[in-house]
Amino acid sequence: MANVVVVGSQWGDEGKGKIVDLLMDRADVVARFQGGHNAGHTLVVDGKKYVLHLIPSGIVRPDKVSAIGNGVVLDPESLIQEIHNLANLHISVNSNNLKISPLAAVIFPYHRELDVAREKRKGKGKIGTTGRGIGPAYEDKIARRGIRMGDLFNRPTFEAKLRDNLALHNFMLENYYGSSTFNFESLRDDTLRMADILAPYVEDVSLYLHQAMAQGKSIMFEGAQGALLDIDHGTYPFVTSSNTAAGNAANGTGVGPRDLHYVLGIAKAYTTRVGGGPFPTELEDSVGEHLATVGHEFGSTTGRPRRCGWFDAVVVRHAIRTSSITGLTITKLDVLDGLEKIKICVGYSRNGQRLDTMPADISVLETCTPIYEEMAGWNKPTAGVTQWDELPDEAHAYLKRLEELTGVKVDIVSTGADRDHTIILHHPFS
Numbered sequence: 001m002a003n004v005v006v007v008g009s010q011w012g013d014e015g016k017g018k019i020v021d022l023l024m025d026r027a028d029v030v031a032r033f034q035g036g037h038n039a040g041h042t043l044v045v046d047g048k049k050y051v052l053h054l055i056p057s058g059i060v061r062p063d064k065v066s067a068i069g070n071g072v073v074l075d076p077e078s079l080i081q082e083i084h085n086l087a088n089l090h091i092s093v094n095s096n097n098l099k100i101s102p103l104a105a106v107i108f109p110y111h112r113e114l115d116v117a118r119e120k121r122k123g124k125g126k127i128g129t130t131g132r133g134i135g136p137a138y139e140d141k142i143a144r145r146g147i148r149m150g151d152l153f154n155r156p157t158f159e160a161k162l163r164d165n166l167a168l169h170n171f172m173l174e175n176y177y178g179s180s181t182f183n184f185e186s187l188r189d190d191t192l193r194m195a196d197i198l199a200p201y202v203e204d205v206s207l208y209l210h211q212a213m214a215q216g217k218s219i220m221f222e223g224a225q226g227a228l229l230d231i232d233h234g235t236y237p238f239v240t241s242s243n244t245a246a247g248n249a250a251n252g253t254g255v256g257p258r259d260l261h262y263v264l265g266i267a268k269a270y271t272t273r274v275g276g277g278p279f280p281t282e283l284e285d286s287v288g289e290h291l292a293t294v295g296h297e298f299g300s301t302t303g304r305p306r307r308c309g310w311f312d313a314v315v316v317r318h319a320i321r322t323s324s325i326t327g328l329t330i331t332k333l334d335v336l337d338g339l340e341k342i343k344i345c346v347g348y349s350r351n352g353q354r355l356d357t358m359p360a361d362i363s364v365l366e367t368c369t370p371i372y373e374e375m376a377g378w379n380k381p382t383a384g385v386t387q388w389d390e391l392p393d394e395a396h397a398y399l400k401r402l403e404e405l406t407g408v409k410v411d412i413v414s415t416g417a418d419r420d421h422t423i424i425l426h427h428p429f430s
Contacts, residue, residue: 002261003219004428005249008226009265009319011235011273013297013306015331015414016266017041020057020222022412022419023264026429028217030058031067031209033252034242035224036107036137037078038130044417050089054079055098056222060091065212067205070103071242071252072224073137074149076194078107100198101205101254102150108191110169110182111136117177127238128275138241140165149202152195162188206254213259218429221249221260227319228273235362238277246323262428264411265325267316269333269398272297272306278365281309281345295335310372312345313405318358320408327411327426330399333391334383334415342377342398345370346405375401385415388423 004023008014020030021043037053043060044050052059054074056066068074083093111133119126129135140146145165151158163184170181209219227233229240242248250257270291273279283291288308291297297306319325336342348355348368359365378394385391391399391413399410413423 001213001216001218002429003213003221003255003259005221005223005246005260005263005323007223007244007246007263007265007319007323007325009267009316009323009325009328010226010271010312011228011279011315012226013272013274014226014266014268015329016223017043017052017057018331018414018417018419019264019266019329019412020220021045021060022422023220023428024058024061024064026218026427027058027064027220029065029067029209029212030056030220030222031069031205031249031253031255032056032072032222032224033069033249034071034244035240036073036132036134037075037082038132038134038240039224042417043419045419047418048089050086050091053082055082055086055093058220059086059093059097062092062097065097065099067099067208067253068101068104069205069253070101071248072101073105073107073134073141073242074100075107075133076191076198078132080194080197095200098201099203099205099208100149100201102148102202104149105137105141105146106149106152106191107133107137108147108165109133109187110166110173111140113173113179113182114169114177117173117179121177126276128277135241149198152191153199153202155192158191159188162191209253209255219255221253221255223249227265227323228315230322233318233322235277235365238275238362246325262326263324264327264329264428265316265319265323265408266329266331267311267319268331269311269336270295271309271312271315274304274306278362279307279309280314280348280365280368280370281312282307283309287339290339291335295332310343310345310370311402312370313402314345314348314356314358316406320406325408327428328402328406328408329412329414330402330410331414333395333399333413334381336377336398337381337383338379339377342375343372344375344401344405346373347371373401382415384418384421386420386423388413388425391423
């Protein structure tokens with residue numbers, strides 16, 4: 001038995017979904033430990049595309065179990081729609097292959113309304129959230145007024161909590177944001193109807209995972225966003241509302257850290273981010289346009305264009321340190337095909353001083369300029385390559401330099417969107 005945590009090593013959108021799906025050939029269970037339906041994982045299997053938001057990426061393999069842990073915030077309406085969409089793609093989702101923790105916090109329509117209203121009020125200073133209600137739902141959880149999945153099956157408890165929450169949030173929506181408010185009876189009835197649909201899936205995920213390990217089964221823990229979006233260790237306040245670092249795989253599923261054996265960090269061969277916040281290597285030139293166009297850099301969840309830039313070794317080193325990353329997967333190597341020169345950010349310069357680590361203060365990061373190393377590009381295409389020896393020498397040199405700069409071995413290289421477009425140098429479950 002071995003358990004592997006998969007985390008993003010940049011600002012998200014690194015291709016975690018594909019890698020989770022790929023590695024599920026040797027795992028039995030995949031457990032999501034944080035985030036909500038603000039995540040978007042795109043899988044391509046035999047040319048067929050699947051876009052997932054809440055359900056872990058292992059769901060497309062019929063003999064695997066997917067679990068949504070207590071660290072996730074769950075929108076029932078979105079989850080039911082996702083199950084329906086998968087059914088249309090001939091993927092069966094049932095109580096045998098999907099487990100939902102009763103401790104997962106529920107996202108309500110008033111959370112979404114608050115999310116959108118806040119961003120609108122901030123104007124140019126907005127964070128760039130997806131508007132899906134993720135942050136407000138986590139706020140309710142931390143304030144100990146959150147409604148959890150298990151509460152939906154205890155009607156007196158659910159009604160009492162919903163009344164209290166609506167009294168607070170309707171007041172804020174109406175009097176502070178000037179936004180729409182919500183009717184108690186309507187919201188209660190809609191929620192209970194959805195709870196009936198989801199009831200068969202609700203199970204003690206922590207207990208299920210421990211029982212699976214006792215039977216010798218292997219578990220993969222799936223993160224939803226990148227390390228630099230971690231609420232504590234990311235580029236605060238331009239971050240998500242949960243801990244994305246590998247340590248939260250334990251808290252977010254009810255499995256102790258002793259049972260986390262290997263951490264796989266996913267990083268693109270370049271860097272992207274969505275929304276506001278500092279981005280030292282961002283490119284607003286023809287190369288940036290190349291990365292965005294060839295890499296199809298649009299958000300799976302929102303469709304928003306992603307900002308693009310060169311690989312930032314400072315960012316990835318930060319992720320490695322805060323998540324104890326064992327090995328790296330480099331994705332989208334093929335997007336660099338045809339570029340004459342490729343740059344890597346090896347450090348930052350600020351006021352004549354060199355910085356080799358991420359500054360905690362984003363006002364400092366915003367004034368940093370990248371220090372670049374330049375390497376030769378390659379003309380031979382890497383798209384779809386599945387053997388290390390088939391990569392051009394320049395690509396070998398580039399990947400080896402990334403290993404040197406990050407201090408971690410590259411275990412996997414992704415050369416395309418399809419599951420099979422991958423080079424596995426070392427399998428995390430081996």
